[in-house]
Structures are given as C-alpha cells and as structure tokens.
Amino acid sequence: MTMKKIAVLTSGGDAPGMNAAIRSVVLAAHHYKLETIGFFSGYNGLIEDNSTKLTPSSVNGIIHRGGTILKSARCPAMLFEEGLKKAVETLQKEKVDALIVIGGDGSFNGLLALNNHWSGQVIGIPGTIDNDIDGTDFTIGFSTAVNTGIEAIDKIRDTAEAFERIFIVELMGKHSGHITFNVGIACAAEQILSFENFSQEDEQEKLNHLAIEIKQAQQNRHASYIIVIAENLWPGGATQLAKQLKQTENIDCTACILGYIQRGGSPVAKDRILATKMGVAAVQELIAGNSNVMVAERNNQLLTVPLSVAIQHVEKVSENLVSAQENILALTAQ
Numbered sequence: 001m002t003m004k005k006i007a008v009l010t011s012g013g014d015a016p017g018m019n020a021a022i023r024s025v026v027l028a029a030h031h032y033k034l035e036t037i038g039f040f041s042g043y044n045g046l047i048e049d050n051s052t053k054l055t056p057s058s059v060n061g062i063i064h065r066g067g068t069i070l071k072s073a074r075c076p077a078m079l080f081e082e083g084l085k086k087a088v089e090t091l092q093k094e095k096v097d098a099l100i101v102i103g104g105d106g107s108f109n110g111l112l113a114l115n116n117h118w119s120g121q122v123i124g125i126p127g128t129i130d131n132d133i134d135g136t137d138f139t140i141g142f143s144t145a146v147n148t149g150i151e152a153i154d155k156i157r158d159t160a161e162a163f164e165r166i167f168i169v170e171l172m173g174k175h176s177g178h179i180t181f182n183v184g185i186a187c188a189a190e191q192i193l194s195f196e197n198f199s200q201e202d203e204q205e206k207l208n209h210l211a212i213e214i215k216q217a218q219q220n221r222h223a224s225y226i227i228v229i230a231e232n233l234w235p236g237g238a239t240q241l242a243k244q245l246k247q248t249e250n251i252d253c254t255a256c257i258l259g260y261i262q263r264g265g266s267p268v269a270k271d272r273i274l275a276t277k278m279g280v281a282a283v284q285e286l287i288a289g290n291s292n293v294m295v296a297e298r299n300n301q302l303l304t305v306p307l308s309v310a311i312q313h314v315e316k317v318s319e320n321l322v323s324a325q326e327n328i329l330a331l332t333a334q
C-alpha cells in the first residue's frame with residue numbers, strides 16, 4: 001500500500017452526523033496507519049490551503065454534535081479552472097494521496113471536476129438532510145432532519161388544536177420531497193404538497209381542491225388542519241399559498257417556515273450509525289484502490305456508486321409512501 005496521507009472535508013449544507021463521519025474516517029485511517037488532515041470550510045480550505053492535522057484525540061467527543069468541526073461552505077470557485085488549479089496545488093503541496101468529501105450533489109460535482117485535474121483518489125460520503133442522492137437509501141442527516149420536523153409539527157399541532165387553526169408548514173429539501181413526505185406522514189398532516197403530487201400547471205386546481213378539503217374538515221369539526229409543503233414547490237412558498245387561500249376562498253391560514261432548525265441539532269442514532277459505517281467504508285475503499293465513487297447503503301448493505309450516478313436525481317420519494325398518503329387521505333375525508 002503506497003497511500004500514506006488522506007484528507008477529509010465537509011461541504012455544502014451542514015447535516016447532523018457529519019461530525020460522526022469525520023470521526024469515523026479519522027479513527028479508521030489511524031487503524032490502517034494513515035495520516036489524516038482536515039480542510040476547513042469545504043473546498044475553500046483546499047483553495048486557500050487551510051487545514052489541520054486530525055488525530056483520534058481531535059475527534060474525541062464529537063459523535064453527538066451537530067454542524068461540523070471542519071466547518072462547511074458552498075464554493076463556486078470549484079466550477080472554474082483557476083479554483084481547481086489552486087485546489088490541486090494544495091493537495092500536491094500537502095502530499096495528500098486521497099480525498100474524502102462529505103456532502104451532497106454540489107459537493108460531488110466539485111469532486112468529479114477535481115478528479116479530472118488530480119491523480120489522487122477521491123471518495124464521496126453522502127451527507128445532506130435532503131436525501132436527494134441516488135444509489136443510497138439514506139444520506140447522513142436526513143433522519144435527524146425528519147425527526148426535527150416531526151417534533152416541531154407536533155408542537156404546532158397543539159396550537160392548531162387549541163386555536164382550531166389551519167397551518168401551512170414549509171419544509172426544506174431543496175428540490176426533493178423526502179423530508180416533506182416523511183414528516184407529513186409521521187405527523188398525520190391533513191395534506192402533503194410535494195413534487196410527487198403537484199405540478200405547476202395544477203396550481204389553480206390544487207387551490208380549489210385544498211379549499212374544498214379544508215371546508216369539509218371544518219364542517220366535520222376537525223379542530224386542526226395541517227398542510228405540509230416542500231420548499232421551492234409553490235410559487236412564493238407557504239406564505240403565498242396562505243395569501244391565495246385567503247384572497248380566493250376567504251380561508252385563514254397561518255404560514256410557518258421551519259427553515260434551518262432542520263439542519264441543526266444532535267444527530268439521531270440512525271445518522272450516527274450510518275455515518276460511522278460510511279466513514280470506515282470510505283477509508284477501506286481507498287485502501288482497496290477505489291476512486292471516483294460514493295459509499296452508499298442499500299437494503300442494509302454497504303456498497304459503492306459512481307459519483308456520476310449519485311448526482312443524477314433520478315430516484316424519487318418511494319411510491320409506497322405516496323400511495324400510503326393517498327389511501328389514508330381517502331379514508332380521513334369520510
């Protein structure tokens with residue numbers, strides 16, 4: 001084995017469990033007698049040569065912490081030749097043999113570009129709350145974000161019940177509906193508006209349909225009514241939908257954007273364990289000589305997926321989940 005030194009960085013939106021993944025990478029590398037350094041603030045650390053040596057003691061006591069000890073950033077410079085050149089210069093100067101990037105699709109695009117300019121090995125670990133990476137059942141951070149969403153909406157439900165109010169709650173996910181659908185189902189939301197069951201052309205139809213459903217629920221004396229909606233779905237988001245329901249149907253709704261609380265907090269067990277398994281697997285893949293792939297988990301089996309496949313956005317929210325909601329809605333409407 002000629003590999004001696006590896007580097008790790010976290011990039012894009014931070015996700016709970018990124019620290020657990022860093023810890024796992026560092027401990028596995030130490031086990032295999034590899035030196036590890038961590039670059040700060042995503043790819044910016046590569047471009048600016050800003051790194052730190054990582055040892056088992058530097059990752060002690062971080063498995064339960066949200067955010068990332070290496071900090072994160074989005075780095076548009078990686079889209080350009082100049083940025084890539086600087087990143088390669090740093091990797092060569094620091095004598096890094098392989099790079100592990102923990103992040104989402106934007107981060108993997110950066111890694112693919114780097115791979116075309118650098119002869120070292122590159123491996124991705126899927127870390128994003130959005131779960132919008134193909135080839136893996138779950139990304140690190142998704143389960144925590146779903147639990148955070150559930151906790152928040154359970155609380156909103158109390159207020160909604162007490163005041164007999166209608167709430168429209170907007171959830172994160174960039175352009176995917178995984179968080180919205182899972183949170184919606186787990187909170188027994190009366191309506192789930194997501195990419196899987198809505199298209200822009202249906203806007204007016206959806207508005208009419210929502211108004212009918214809400215009025216029906218009010219007639220049936222349902223105390224509360226919660227609509228969950230995916231961000232970037234409805235033009236103007238939850239706030240605009242609430243306005244439209246008032247203007248066109250005289251229905252009072254309270255819009256609530258959950259926002260960044262979904263990215264923070266201590267990772268749940270599932271994310272800590274997934275991150276730990278993936279961190280070890282990433283180091284082992286490097287030792288096996290693999291490159292240009294992401295470590296993934298499918299049906300409880302660890303595997304690798306080409307980075308170019310991981311970023312395709314072909315996989316959607318499970319049809320079972322969508323059909324479960326449709327069937328439940330049909331029942332609760334009666």
Ligand code: F6P
Nearest residue numbers: 013104128129130172173174263
């Ligand atoms: O990718 C994670 C995510 O939180 C998305 O859900 C959201 O659309 C986006 O990042 C927000 O990005 P930023 O931190 O740049 O505002």
